[in-house]
Amino acid sequence: MSAQAQESKLREGLAKLALSLSDGQIAALESYTAQVLEFNKGYNLMKAENRSEFEVNHILDSLAACQAIESLAKEISASGKEVRIGDIGSGGGCPGIPLAVAFPQYTFTLVERMEKRCAFLEQVVRSLNLKNAKVLCLQADKVKPESFSIEVFRAFHPFDTKITKLLLGMLCKGGYIAAYKARSEKITAEMEAISFMVPSYKKIALTVPFLEDHERNLVVIQK
Numbered sequence: 001m002s003a004q005a006q007e008s009k010l011r012e013g014l015a016k017l018a019l020s021l022s023d024g025q026i027a028a029l030e031s032y033t034a035q036v037l038e039f040n041k042g043y044n045l046m047k048a049e050n051r052s053e054f055e056v057n058h059i060l061d062s063l064a065a066c067q068a069i070e071s072l073a074k075e076i077s078a079s080g081k082e083v084r085i086g087d088i089g090s091g092g093g094c095p096g097i098p099l100a101v102a103f104p105q106y107t108f109t110l111v112e113r114m115e116k117r118c119a120f121l122e123q124v125v126r127s128l129n130l131k132n133a134k135v136l137c138l139q140a141d142k143v144k145p146e147s148f149s150i151e152v153f154r155a156f157h158p159f160d161t162k163i164t165k166l167l168l169g170m171l172c173k174g175g176y177i178a179a180y181k182a183r184s185e186k187i188t189a190e191m192e193a194i195s196f197m198v199p200s201y202k203k204i205a206l207t208v209p210f211l212e213d214h215e216r217n218l219v220v221i222q223k
Contacts, residue, residue: 009052032124090135113137181216181219
């Protein structure tokens with residue numbers, strides 16, 4: 001596939017998500033893609049064989065929750081609190097980096113424990129000049145309590161008692177956890193197991209461009 005065709009897939013996907021990003025923001029997402037694919041050659045950072053696969057499975061997947069996350073952020077902001085978003089177990093930077101590109105008005109902290117991944121994330125943040133993002137190279141259980149008003153993650157960990165306690169501890173009172181998840185039946189099983197800690201939650205169906213036949217959901221929990 002030519003570079004032009006691959007670029008048009010990203011732009012088409014953004015249009016399907018009704019996201020109006022500037023040429024500069026799109027260029028940042030393209031640069032991030034190129035850096036991940038280059039890093040992948042020596043260190044299998046994220047599962048992607050080529051640019052198109054990465055843009056669909058990781059970037060567009062991350063941005064599919066933009067509307068829901070912006071709604072949560074506006075709610076936090078309306079209550080007079082600062083919007084501080086933590087990407088927990090950031091890994092290669094999804095969803096945190098695509099979201100930070102899309103939302104320059106909010107601050108993002110990419111929480112990652114592995115030093116090699118942290119070095120990569122710091123390189124990306126510098127190269128993209130993401131002034132609203134920083135990397136915290138730390139185990140999640142060492143993060144200061146109530147650090148974030150919103151926590152996002154894609155492949156951090158299934159909800160269980162230990163992880164839920166950890167996530168709630170890092171979250172400000174009234175804040176939100178927004179977890180990218182797949183099948184509804186798996187979500188139901190996870191949430192039933194922690195119902196004594198999380199009596200209610202919201203499940204928002206997501207549609208990822210070019211992956212419309214894959215079930216994706218955002219699980220939202222308020223502290």
